[in-house]
Amino acid sequence: xxxxxxxxxxxxxFNIAQIDSARLxxxxxxxxxxxxxxxxxxxxxxxxxxxxxxxxxxEDGGFHFVGLDITLILDLKNDAYEDHHYLxxxxxxxxxxxxxxxxxxxxxRFQDRKFDQKKVSEMYKIWTEKSVCGQFDDFCLKxxxxxxxxxxxxxxxxxxxxxxIGLFGIxxxxxxxxxxxxxxxxxxxxxxxxxxxxxxVRTSGNNTRALSxxxxxxxxxxxxxxxxxxxxxYESLSYTIQ
Numbered sequence: 001x002x003x004x005x006x007x008x009x010x011x012x013x014f015n016i017a018q019i020d021s022a023r024l025x026x027x028x029x030x031x032x033x034x035x036x037x038x039x040x041x042x043x044x045x046x047x048x049x050x051x052x053x054x055x056x057x058x059e060d061g062g063f064h065f066v067g068l069d070i071t072l073i074l075d076l077k078n079d080a081y082e083d084h085h086y087l088x089x090x091x092x093x094x095x096x097x098x099x100x101x102x103x104x105x106x107x108x109r110f111q112d113r114k115f116d117q118k119k120v121s122e123m124y125k126i127w128t129e130k131s132v133c134g135q136f137d138d139f140c141l142k143x144x145x146x147x148x149x150x151x152x153x154x155x156x157x158x159x160x161x162x163x164x165i166g167l168f169g170i171x172x173x174x175x176x177x178x179x180x181x182x183x184x185x186x187x188x189x190x191x192x193x194x195x196x197x198x199x200x201v202r203t204s205g206n207n208t209r210a211l212s213x214x215x216x217x218x219x220x221x222x223x224x225x226x227x228x229x230x231x232x233x234y235e236s237l238s239y240t241i242q
Contacts, residue, residue: 002034002043011126012119014041021047021054028061035232042114045228055226063228067109068205072219076188076197086186089132089140089152096149097132097142098125104169107207109227127167128154137166141190143183150174151183155191158200163191165201168210184217 001020008016017040019031024045035043045063047054059065089097105124110117130136137154144150151170157163165187170180191199201219203210215221 002031004038004040011123012115014114015039016042016044019043019045021045021051024054024057028057031061031230035230041232042112043230043232046225047228049224049226055228058228058230061230063230066112066227066229069109069202069225069227070205070211070221071200071202071223071225072211072214073222074199074201074217074219076191076199084182084185084189086190087142087144089142089149091132093142093149094129094132097128097140097152100149100152100169100171101125101128101167103172105167107204107210109204112229112231114231124167128152131166139190141183141187143170143179143186145174145179151179153183153187155187157194157196161196162198162200163194163196165199168201180213181217 001024002017005016005018015038017035017038024047031043034040043063044066045058046069047058049055049068055065101124102121105121108120110120110123127136128140131138131154132140137156139157140152140154142149142152149171151174153168154166155163156166168180168183170183188199199219200222201214203214205211205224
């Protein structure tokens with residue numbers, strides 16, 4: 001039901017665990033016992049917003065609402081993107097891509113005071129670099145203007161029919177100039193060549209600009225989920241719940 005997230009814990013410098021909401025049975029004491037034994041400072045839960053029973057249980061148990069997570073889906077029409085050119089990012093592009101990642105991905109669920117925002121930014125840069133190398137997401141496509149890279153997107157192939165966008169961003173000075181739409185068309189052409197039929201993307205509920213963009217590209221909202229956190233602080237041999 002609950003497990004420690006090793007990578008996240010190491011990266012942020014404190015222990016983080018996540019609960020599988022589908023297996024959450026209301027035994028709040030076992031969550032606190034696990035947190036105490038493992039020195040967990042943040043327990044997070046991802047659950048369907050319409051699941052009132054679970055959200056009420058979480059709030060009664062000391063969890064606080066962090067934000068919405070919206071999943072959108074696009075049914076890819078194979079003949080709609082045949083003529084769009086795309087460019088795959090290479091290792092030499094990584095420094096510039098990381099510059100963009102540092103300034104673009106600022107709306108997220110890690111706004112809580114527990115999370116060092118420099119480390120949040122570093123997480124997105126690591127995500128970007130690994131995706132160029134095919135080690136996190138499978139591919140990274142870049143958007144260029146003359147000689148400069150002005151944006152990029154990462155994508156993971158889920159199965160023979162579907163793929164999921166990981167990161168999608170245009171450098172701030174180039175936003176509002178149709179580079180995002182062009183990059184999306186390039187991505188769809190890339191996926192079309194691989195016979196992908198369904199494209200999935202997730203975005204934060206308070207990132208209204210991203211949500212509007214995806215809707216304008218033909219994506220439809222599929223599910224709306226919520227993130228909840230419970231924070232723990234430890235003093236000497238005792239612990240208190242915040």
